[in-house]
Amino acid sequence: MTDATETLLRVEDLRLHYQTRRGVARAVDGVSFDLRRNEALVILGESGCGKSSLAKALMRVLPRNVQHFGGHVMLGETDIMALNDERFRREIQWNRIALVMQAAMNALNPVVRVGEQVAEPLRVHRGWSKERALERVAETFRKVGVSTDFIQRYPFELSGGMRQRVVLAMALVTEPDLVILDEPTSALDVLTQAAIMNVLKRIKRDEGTSFILITHDVATSSELADRVALMYAGQIVEFSDARQFFHDPAHPYSKMLMDSVPRLHQPEAPGHIPGEPPDLINPPAGCRFADRCPSRFERCDRDPDAFSLDERRRVRCWLHEGEDA
């Protein structure tokens, strides 16, 4: 057994900028966080905040128009940013970090049996025989609640919920240290969503897997999160314990976001955040949320630091200057 508080992943000042026709889009712009073993970290944010780019940066699946990609990422003792592409692909991708991309369940190869598709990382990255790989697939299918009869089926024969479990199995089959899930339930129905979240909870408990869950949905995030990193315009604006984040958020954006979450048993209507997030190509000079922020004051024209309120919480907002621990 590994120590529960051991740090698995340490990300420092990660940047991923894209070259576009209009200029450089700073999708991930100086992101730092750490992840402990067997922990679930939720990267929460609205569309265009850079959260999917963050996933791609960690897994190093980059589009061609990357203008700048840099920072430090330590996975255990390995400085994975220092590895060349070949070594990264061989040693890290799928072996130690697996990624379930958004809408991956619709990207399964329609003419290959699902069992073979799930076995592929083992066959390609580990060079296992087909029999040995399929045995592991069957074992993984049982963990995610897919009948082993489905190994022989084609994707179209499976419902959306089952296909999502299959791509989950594909990520888990190599028993990686870290599984990154990008919006794993956003295309699914309420009951199917709940069933998938149950599977993730079970895997986390029984297998000790570490997760980074990327989502825009606060309610979904609360189903797995130990800690929450809220992203806004390419930066993490609050990094907190789940309990603190959901019940006592610190950043003005976190507060407004939590207030906009509809609650079934709440008599008053949820609020909303006026305005739009800034352009990632020309983000405003100071705090990127300032234009929409009700607590804005003079200092906000300057870029705020990430202040640590206590050892479990970091907030990028001038209001918390001086509370710095």
Added chain:
Amino acid sequence: MTAGSPLLQASNLHTWFELRQWGFLRVGSVRAVDGVNFALARGESVAFVGESGCGKSSLARTLLGLHRPTRGEVTFDGEELSTLKGKARQRYLARVGYVQQDPFGALPPFMDVRRLLNEPLIIHGVRDPAAREERIRRVLEEVRLTRVDEILSKFPHMLSGGQQQRIVIARALLLEPAMIIADEPVSMLDASVRVEILNLLRNIQRERELTLAFITHDLSTVRHFADRIFVMYAGRIVEQAPVDELLDHPQHPYTQSLLAAIADVDADNALEERDVPGGEPPSLLNPPPGCRFHPRCPKAIAGTCDVREPPRFAPREGHYSDCWLHDERHGS
């Protein structure tokens, strides 16, 4: 609810899609809407809630006259929909606005906002360009779009998702409809914008005294935006009640499990698994006999639920549920 005759009434409505092999061999029918009855009053806001494949979008499209009902009928303001032809049908379409799920897909990409808002007015015979411009500016104000001049000359892709959806709503309002059908109007939008758009629709509905039919899968937002809820499962309405009554006292086991699957945000959610009924919604090609939820229902009564279709019971005042558990012979 307002008194008087209902604005829209669906009786024994069925919309089936024939499935053919090789283009001619009938192999069965997908029973997307399979015996639905309801009446919508003038000026009320209702939500049809259900999971994908429950028939809620097919129902919306049937009400819009885009699908012809296989059986049963829809009457709007006393007139039966399937009898409307030519001009009368065009008049109906002007009186029912449609707000689609995907605002970007709903707006023609090659038209600027001015042109795409002029289009429906031209089709419906508003000849004077100045009158059209005037009406367009009025609805854009109503959907709270500022900097109207700038917006009018933009193309859809230059607008944010929230702005696009406001244009779709503006377009639906242009012809002064009596009713708006909104099919998942916010599911493609960000959380912080969703509430804003829902509020907007609700306010417009109240100000204009419109009938608003929401199609949604999201039970957590309906309380503030609808007066009544219809819960759909496998082509049927299984439960209906005023919104607070339904959310606070759900009667049908399906509704109960839907509500149990969504919890209010809480850090403790991560600690326990949720009760989720096993299985998946049935195929609409071959729905199970008896109650369609019985194969997944934790409370199914063997010998009853799997054999006989449940009739509509009223376990509480104004609250209807199609479930054998409410039958007194079963002593619930």
